[in-house]
Amino acid sequence: MKPLKEFTIPFVGLKVGKHHFDYEIDNKFFEYFEYDDFNSSNLKVDVELEKKTTLLELHFEVSGTVNINCDVTNEPYNQPLNNEFDLVVKFGEEYNDENIDILIIPHGEYEINIQQYVYELIVLAMPTKRVHPGVEDGTLDSDILKKLEELSPKEKDIKEDQEEIDPRWNTLKKLLTDK
Known part of the structure; x- marks a missing residue:
């Protein structure tokens, strides 16, 4: 899979300190991952990258809504999503992403692609049982x-x-x- 260019952050030219990146996510993003559970999506992802001398700290925040079908009635509804995630990027001998919140990249790297982390952040924010709000309060x-x-x-x-x-x-x- 070829990485999406807009999710690649070239950190080598950035000064030490905090940097903000904003992304608007729609269904084209999920088509890339062949994920079709959402009817539509309107999400905003804020990424704060703090560059330090020996490592990078990334803080991801996602907010917005996705339109999905209810598990009980199959009626579409807008599910609000809010989630956040922290990632530490260290430099080492070889690439290693075995740890959930620590990524090790080789010393010669000059950029990082965050598309997989954004995708997982959104998909894992979904509730396991998707129930239309009208079913819960009896108005549907x-x-x-x-x-x-x-x-x-x-x-x-x-x-x-x-x-x-x-x-x-x-x-x-x-x-x-x-x-």
């Missing part, structure tokens, strides 16, 4: 919700099932209480 009017309500077992049916216990179980319960 959906055919799927009506069908689910129609097919769900009623409390009356559950109580009747519990009352109709096989008499053989009662005899077995007596064995436990006779001790």
